[in-house]
Structure formats: structure tokens, C-alpha cells
Amino acid sequence: MGTPNAVGDWSSEMEVSAFRRLFPLHYYERHLSESIRPDARPLKRARDTIVSLGAVASSDGSALAKIGSTTMLAAIKMEVMTPSVDLPDEGSIAVEFHMPPICSPVVRPGRPAEVAPVISKQLFDSLLSSGMIDLKELSLIKGKAAWMAYLDIYCLDADGALFDAALLSAVAAFSHLRIPVVSLNDEGRMVMVSKELEGEKLDKEPVDKERRKLSLKSIPFSLTCILHKNYILADPTFEEESIMETFITVVLNSSGQLVSLYKPGGPVLAHTSAIQECVALTRQRMKELEEIIDEAISTMEID
Amino acid sequence: MEIDRADGRNPNQLRPLSCSRGVLNRAHGSASWAQGSTQVLAAVYGPKAGTKKNENPEKASVEVIWKPKTGQIGKQEKEYEMVLKRTLQSICILTIHPNTTTSVIVQVVHDDGALLPCAINASCAALVDAGIPLKHLAVAICCCLADSGLVMLDPTKLEEEKMKAFVYLVLPNSILSVLPEESSSVKGEQMEQGLITSVTHGVMSVDDYLHCLERGRAATSKMSDFLRRNLQPQLSSDSSKAG
Numbered sequence: 001m002g003t004p005n006a007v008g009d010w011s012s013e014m015e016v017s018a019f020r021r022l023f024p025l026h027y028y029e030r031h032l033s034e035s036i037r038p039d040a041r042p043l044k045r046a047r048d049t050i051v052s053l054g055a056v057a058s059s060d061g062s063a064l065a066k067i068g069s070t071t072m073l074a075a076i077k078m079e080v081m082t083p084s085v086d087l088p089d090e091g092s093i094a095v096e097f098h099m100p101p102i103c104s105p106v107v108r109p110g111r112p113a114e115v116a117p118v119i120s121k122q123l124f125d126s127l128l129s130s131g132m133i134d135l136k137e138l139s140l141i142k143g144k145a146a147w148m149a150y151l152d153i154y155c156l157d158a159d160g161a162l163f164d165a166a167l168l169s170a171v172a173a174f175s176h177l178r179i180p181v182v183s184l185n186d187e188g189r190m191v192m193v194s195k196e197l198e199g200e201k202l203d204k205e206p207v208d209k210e211r212r213k214l215s216l217k218s219i220p221f222s223l224t225c226i227l228h229k230n231y232i233l234a235d236p237t238f239e240e241e242s243i244m245e246t247f248i249t250v251v252l253n254s255s256g257q258l259v260s261l262y263k264p265g266g267p268v269l270a271h272t273s274a275i276q277e278c279v280a281l282t283r284q285r286m287k288e289l290e291e292i293i294d295e296a297i298s299t300m301e302i303d
Numbered sequence: 304m305e306i307d308r309a310d311g312r313n314p315n316q317l318r319p320l321s322c323s324r325g326v327l328n329r330a331h332g333s334a335s336w337a338q339g340s341t342q343v344l345a346a347v348y349g350p351k352a353g354t355k356k357n358e359n360p361e362k363a364s365v366e367v368i369w370k371p372k373t374g375q376i377g378k379q380e381k382e383y384e385m386v387l388k389r390t391l392q393s394i395c396i397l398t399i400h401p402n403t404t405t406s407v408i409v410q411v412v413h414d415d416g417a418l419l420p421c422a423i424n425a426s427c428a429a430l431v432d433a434g435i436p437l438k439h440l441a442v443a444i445c446c447c448l449a450d451s452g453l454v455m456l457d458p459t460k461l462e463e464e465k466m467k468a469f470v471y472l473v474l475p476n477s478i479l480s481v482l483p484e485e486s487s488s489v490k491g492e493q494m495e496q497g498l499i500t501s502v503t504h505g506v507m508s509v510d511d512y513l514h515c516l517e518r519g520r521a522a523t524s525k526m527s528d529f530l531r532r533n534l535q536p537q538l539s540s541d542s543s544k545a546g
Contacts, residue, residue, distance in 0.1 A: 131506065258507055258511075264389040272496070
């Protein structure tokens, strides 16, 4: 059915869209030999990326990130909790990645996506180990109260490179985060100071005078590349990921260190030259993403 | 820059390896793999008819179930399942039995560092024991990185937690060829230099990672020899394992 001679005979007779569905690998290889992809991107270029901060008004920090058609909505809610005994001056983060049925025809309510818990864990590891957030900044009163930041990321449209878009939306949400003002009430519990009272004189001194931001250093950025024979394709779409199954995700932080290099099997073996090329592509992509996030932050501050 | 390891090994030394095949009676293939105190038991059932809904019916599919020693199944176990499944799919010849599922069940007996590499090695031995057709074997190794930049192989749990980063690497096993040397190289880079899987924890510089990769490659030849010796056909009578 898929022998080279049969494909050659058919390709001159059938329509492009039928050829694309019946012989997807040959369709892609025809494009790759001309160093281009079906959506007219060169092999090493990522899709257009948009970041918009403050998408969810009721949360303490939120962002919407779109890479091509892949759309992720991230929102952070802060709650006060007691810190653990062995780390009394640190807060914590909880990350959850959801793939609701809206994102893809493969996901149904009774059939959750297999990748969702894996991406949750990878995001958590990348955010913590990259050194972006200093957990000591989330502490309120040592040993008694600290912030727990619940980060929820919803995938609204799954079109490939899910981890990249999720990490970008998480980073953008943290840069938008404003920590709420709290004060210690008579019973020794922390209460939120509501917005109306913020400007007036308060009986009890609040712990923070104004809604402060977190200082983010060493922000992680990632790029997923597909390896197919000798080609390296940056930022795959869902179709490309399902046809050419070997991918490698590189996460670098802004200090240039490698936070994660994730290659989960796949028919193609990665040689050192391919790994170095993927890291170089990620460095380039990191510069683009840093500009996009800085622009989004400055647009927000003007408003 | 010598660092003293708690068990007195030098940085390039692996813990004692042991592998026994055919440990379970009902499973079509099984293996128990131990690296020092870390021990994992893997069982293979298959090929069974039919594939799951989302899988491609033109190829065989591999299903992995990971059972931790204690506690409930959480995200860590799901991640291990996914990495193990994709690694095994890349070494099995999937076109031989289309529309079938091979199940690999991994049971952690004891975790003392390098758990995922131990599980990958055990699963590979179990697949051989079950007679599933494979392209080549996979050899998995863990390298950890100290603050000074020194790379140590096969860390224990304490070492994994103390070090700033560690890497799990899976490489194809080295080729033992009856043909002369020239035919084993592909465009100047030999097949044994390719990387099947890599999972990293912790932050390291890119050069440190490449350094770990080289050390891992050097160590795979020792593990490949061990694997090859161990997987020689057993001469004792194996009762047939018809499903």
C-alpha cells in the first residue's frame, strides 16, 4: 500500500489533500527535501507567538499564550498555609495541567489524555529547578504562615508543542502575579484585606503594604524539535508530531544553563551534533520569547 | 578532583549488576534486575490481540504499567510509564505483529537510586525472555553531576539527592559484528553513539550534559557485555509458556 512505486504512481493523479491523508510521511518528505514545511515555514522557525497578561480577572495572576494554534490559559490563585516543619521560611507552588475535551478530538471526559500528568510534573520540575522563583519570597511569617501558589494551566487548543506553550503561559502568569495584601487578625489568623479597605487606614498593620510582585530571575524557556532522518524541525504542529514520532524538548534558563533535556525514546537516535543543534535553536528561540514577554509586561504597565 | 563516595566506589564504577530471567511462572517473559540495592521486577505479557482506541492498528503497541513499592500512583509513575513506553516502542520491531498489544508490568522492589534505568534494563531483559522481536537492546545508565563538575555513574539515592543534577540516559547496546569494522559506521558516526532517551533533573550547563553523555557512552560497553552474557539462552528445560 505504501510502497515507493505505488506512491509515485498515485501522486501525479490524486488531489493534494487526499495524498496528504493517505501518505502523510511521503507528503512531508517531499516538502522537507525542499527545506520547507506545508505551512510555508522554514525548518528551523517556530510559529507566531502571542502572550497576553491578565486574561482571568478573578485570579491573582494570569496569562494566555498562543504558539501558532496551540493555546494555553494559565491562572494563579494564592492561599495562605502553614509552611512545613523542615522548611519554615519557604512557601510552595502546586502546578496542575489540564487537558479538557475542548482541546482535542482525542480527549473525552472519561478518557483523560495520557500526557497531562506528565506535562504537569515536567512543568513543576522546570519551574522549581530553574531558579525562577525564590520560595523564600513566598514566606509571610517564619514558621507560621506562607503563601501557596496554585498554578492551573488549561489547554484550550492542542496543536503540538504543548509543553512549550504551557511553560510560556506559566512564566507569563508569574510575571503578572500580584501578591494580595493580608493582615493578622485578632485570632492570629491571616485575612485578606479587601480592595475597598486597601487605601484607608487600617486597625491592624497589613503584612505587606502594597500588592508586590515576585522577582523572577533565570526564567526558563523551552523549544521542542522533531528529529526525522537528518532533518530537525522546530516547533512541530500536532500533525507533524503524530507522523514523525521522535521529539526532543530542551529547556534553557536565561542564565544559559540547561534545565532539562527530554527525549522520550522514538525511532530516531540523537547524535551529539543533533543535540547541539537543538540547544542552539533553543537559545535563539529564548531571545525571541524574552522579547515577547518583555513587550507584554510593558504593555500591561502602561494600562 | 577526587570525591569520596559513600560506598568507596570511584566515579566511573557501576554498582554490582545482577539479572535473573524467567522468575515468574505465569508471565510470558519476566526478569529481575538489580543494581546494588535498587531492584526492579518486570513482566511481559503478549502479544495479545487488539490495540487500544487511540493506537495505530497497523503497528504493534506497547503498554506499560508501573507499580511503585509503596503509595498511590501519581504523576511520577505516569511519567515513568510514558518514558518507558516510548523507549520500548523504539526498540521493538512494531511491524511484525500489527494490531497487537504487548503489556510490560514493572514492579519496584527497592529504590536506591537510578530507578528508571534499572526498570528499563529489567524490561529489556523481560522482552528478550518473552521472545518479542527487538531491533537491538537498550542499555540504561544514570550519571550524576557534582558541584565541582565531576561526573559520577550509577548514584545511590543519597547521592542523587545531594548532587545538583542527574541524567538518565538510554543508549543502544554496542554492536558485536561478524563483519569487518568498516561496515559498522554510518556516515562517520557509529550507531552506538546515538541516544534513545534522555531525562534530566536539576540544572547543569550544556557542556556538563555533553560530558555526562560521553561518560554514559563509555559505560554502556561494560553493561552491554554483561547483558549479552546474561541473555545467553538458558540450557535448563524451560516449560512452554503458552498463554
